[in-house]
Amino acid sequence: MSEVSLVLRSTRVVTPDGIRPASIAVTSADGRIAAVLPYDAEVPPGARLEDTGDDVVLPGLVDTHVHVNDPGRTAWEGFWTATRAAAAGGITTLLDMPLNSLPPTTTAANLRVKREVAGPKAHVDTGFWGGAIPGNLKDLRPLYDAGVFGFKCFLSPSGVEEFPELDHDRLGRALAEITGFGGLLIVHAEDPHTLAAAPQRGGSDYAGFLASRPRAAENAAITRLIAEARRLGARVHVLHLSSSDALPLIAAAKSEGVRITVETCPHFLTLTAEEVPDGATEFKCCPPIREAANQDALWQGLADGTIDCVVSDHSPCTTDLKTPDFATAWGGISSLQLGLPAVWTEARRRGHTLADVARWMSTAPAALAGLTRKGAVEAGRDADFAVLAPDASFTVDPAALQHRNRITAYAGKTLYGVVRSTWLRGARIAHDGTLAEPAGRLIERNDPSAG
Numbered sequence: 001m002s003e004v005s006l007v008l009r010s011t012r013v014v015t016p017d018g019i020r021p022a023s024i025a026v027t028s029a030d031g032r033i034a035a036v037l038p039y040d041a042e043v044p045p046g047a048r049l050e051d052t053g054d055d056v057v058l059p060g061l062v063d064t065h066v067h068v069n070d071p072g073r074t075a076w077e078g079f080w081t082a083t084r085a086a087a088a089g090g091i092t093t094l095l096d097m098p099l100n101s102l103p104p105t106t107t108a109a110n111l112r113v114k115r116e117v118a119g120p121k122a123h124v125d126t127g128f129w130g131g132a133i134p135g136n137l138k139d140l141r142p143l144y145d146a147g148v149f150g151f152k153c154f155l156s157p158s159g160v161e162e163f164p165e166l167d168h169d170r171l172g173r174a175l176a177e178i179t180g181f182g183g184l185l186i187v188h189a190e191d192p193h194t195l196a197a198a199p200q201r202g203g204s205d206y207a208g209f210l211a212s213r214p215r216a217a218e219n220a221a222i223t224r225l226i227a228e229a230r231r232l233g234a235r236v237h238v239l240h241l242s243s244s245d246a247l248p249l250i251a252a253a254k255s256e257g258v259r260i261t262v263e264t265c266p267h268f269l270t271l272t273a274e275e276v277p278d279g280a281t282e283f284k285c286c287p288p289i290r291e292a293a294n295q296d297a298l299w300q301g302l303a304d305g306t307i308d309c310v311v312s313d314h315s316p317c318t319t320d321l322k323t324p325d326f327a328t329a330w331g332g333i334s335s336l337q338l339g340l341p342a343v344w345t346e347a348r349r350r351g352h353t354l355a356d357v358a359r360w361m362s363t364a365p366a367a368l369a370g371l372t373r374k375g376a377v378e379a380g381r382d383a384d385f386a387v388l389a390p391d392a393s394f395t396v397d398p399a400a401l402q403h404r405n406r407i408t409a410y411a412g413k414t415l416y417g418v419v420r421s422t423w424l425r426g427a428r429i430a431h432d433g434t435l436a437e438p439a440g441r442l443i444e445r446n447d448p449s450a451g
Contacts, residue, residue, distance in 0.1 A: 003027045004034055004044045006426050008385065011039065012056040014358045015377050024057065026383040031425025032373070033383050052387050055420050058358045059377050060092025060384030061340060062365040064149075065239065065263065065311040067332070068094075071117045072102025077316045077404050079121035082336060083440060085314075085402035087123045087430040089337040090386030090419045093366070093374050093443070094124055098131035098152055099163035100315070106131040106163075108142040115442055122440030123429060125384075127369070132174040132185065134164050140177050147444025149369045150184030152239070155221045156192040159286075159331065165192065172228055179234040184368075186237040189221035190287055202327035204279035209326035213288045215243035222246045226253045226260060235259040237368060240313045242268045242287040244297030251306045261308045261368060264298055266342040267333045269310065271409060281322045281329035283409045285315065299350055302360060309364035312339045316405050334403050338410050341417035344390065348416060354390060370445060383426040392418040400433070 005028030013022040013036070021039035025047070026032070043049045063086065069076040086094050096114070098105035105111050105128055118126055130148035132140060140151060153174060154165040166174060178185050194217040201208050222238060226249060229236045238250070241264045253260050267285065272292040276283045283289055301307040315332025323329045335342065340361065347357055366375025373382045393416045398406040422430040429436045 003029050004047045006383070007043050007047050007049050008052065008057060008423070009039065009049060010052040010057045011054050013377055014056060014058045014355050019056070019353065019355055024377060024383070026426040028426075031383050031427065033377065033379050033381050035379050036377060052420070056354055056388045056390055057377065058090070058354060058386045058388060059362040059375055059381070060386055060422065060424065061090050061361045062093045062369070062371060062374050063091045063311050063314070063336070063339070064095045064309075064365045064369055065265075065313045066094045066096055066336060067100045067315045068096045069100045069316070071113065073100055075318050076100065079118045079126070081402055081404040082314070083121065083123035083126065083438070084435050085337040087422050087435055088402050088419065088433065090340045090388065090422050091336070092124050092384035092386070092422060092424050093127070093371065095127045095129055095149055095369060098129050099158055099160055102162065104131050104163050105129065105143070105148065106133055106136045107139045108146045111143060111146050111148065119442055121438060122442065123435060123438045124424060124440040125443050126440055127443040127445070129186065131163060132166060132178070134166065134170055137173060137177055140174065140183070141181055144181055144183050144445070147446055149445045150186055150237075151178055152186045152188070154188040155224075156188070156190040156195055156217070158188070168224070175228055175234045175236070176232055179232050184235050184237060186239055187225055188239050189225055190217040191220035191224070194220050200327070202325050204324050204326065206273060206276040206278065206280070206283070206326060209284065210273055210288050210290065213286055215245045215290070218243035218287055219246050219249065222249055226258055229260055230258050233259070238262045240265050240268070240287065241298070241307060242290055242294070244294045244301065247297060247301045247306050254306070262306065263309045263311050264302070264307050265313045265333070266310060266335050266339045267409060268298055269295060270342045270346045279324035281324060281326055282407050282411075283333070284326055284329050284331045285313070285333045286331040303352070309368060310339070310343055310360040311365055312336050316403055316407070318405055319407060322407055334405065334408050335410065336403065337401050338396065338408065338415065340386065340388065340419060341394075341415040342410060344388075344417040345415045348390070354388070383423060385423040386419060387421045387423070389418045389420055390416065392416070394418055402435070
């Protein structure tokens with residue numbers, strides 16, 4: 001304990017063994033947790049004590065689904081603003097999606113561009129997914145060797161021309177290639193044929209938009225993905241699940257040993273189709289926010305383990321792209337800074353604990369990406385923490401957000417859970433809304449310091 005430089009103390013620390021009073025000893029050399037000690041343990045000589053009182057210490061959140069859009073579409077977002085929003089929201093690690101930036105992360109050369117841009121701007125630890133698109137099969141292994149955590153593909157149009165979807169044959173070839181070197185494919189699972197057959201009408205009516213993205217599109221795509229994963233013995237992950245109808249399919253696949261994991265998002269767990277006003281396209285995303293009964297089933301899927309994790313799918317845009325027409329408005333929810341309080345507000349109402357929230361939003365996403373030094377408050381892990389006042393509430397003011405474009409479906413909502421501070425490898429990077437200078441590292445799948 002001679003190298004301990006910091007002791008973080010709380011009456012409520014979320015550990016793998018439950019929530020309990022504890023003192024967390026952090027080493028100065030590498031910013032890792034040396035030990036989780038009894039609450040009243042003696043502070044080692046020379047160490048600084050930070051007592052958070054009754055505020056809860058959670059493991060820093062890991063968000064594996066963030067569209068930073070940098071470089072190329074930095075008017076939409078950027079590494080500086082996105083990672084500041086992450087830090088303000090208790091997120092200490094994020095993985096950037098391969099599309100909506102120019103260039104997309106579909107070659108090793110493009111990955112180098114992305115890393116050069118991100119390096120000096122990252123307030124939190126930042127890694128990257130690669131992209132699987134038509135024509136880049138030969139680029140997948142070099143991208144993997146260069147450190148991406150896996151590969152994203154679409155089964156229906158992505159909305160940007162530089163990142164086309166994979167048809168059935170290309171999906172099989174890409175998945176076979178990725179499985180050959182032990183990689184992970186993460187999938188936007190909506191079936192294009194089902195979408196094409198759905199009623200398509202423009203306008204400000206949310207019910208019309210919802211009908212254009214039916215649950216059947218997700219169900220068909222997930223059925224196909226499960227079949228391919230079963231055939232190839234592949235590891236696959238379903239992105240942003242919104243259709244509760246797919247839960248029995250996923251549960252059955254898991255029970256038979258198919259290597260499939262699933263995420264959902266704060267907006268699917270906290271917002272409902274019934275509450276979306278006409279023309280309020282800040283609520284538009286694909287797949288869409290669905291009905292309250294569907295939301296209840298998603299929460300049950302989280303509770304029983306069919307859904308593994310909760311991540312943001314932060315997909316921002318400029319204000320002008322959120323036109324009142326649901327058919328033409330950009331589809332994406334900006335929630336990077338608000339995910340923890342949004343989920344906690346609904347979780348507490350439904351009888352879940354902060355230990356559950358930490359599992360869904362930190363431990364499970366870290367496991368998905370293979371980040372063995374993230375995701376838990378225990379010895380040997382990085383000293384990444386979110387300090388939360390769980391019973392304090394606030395009303396969402398878009399002007400207080402760190403996002404570049406402060407458009408949010410949560411505007412005016414009262415949420416529980418105020419993030420008092422965020423810590424990255426033992427350094428406080430956010431405190432009561434004040435952000436420190438960038439201290440994040442760029443992390444890679446094959447970097448021992450990341451895993």
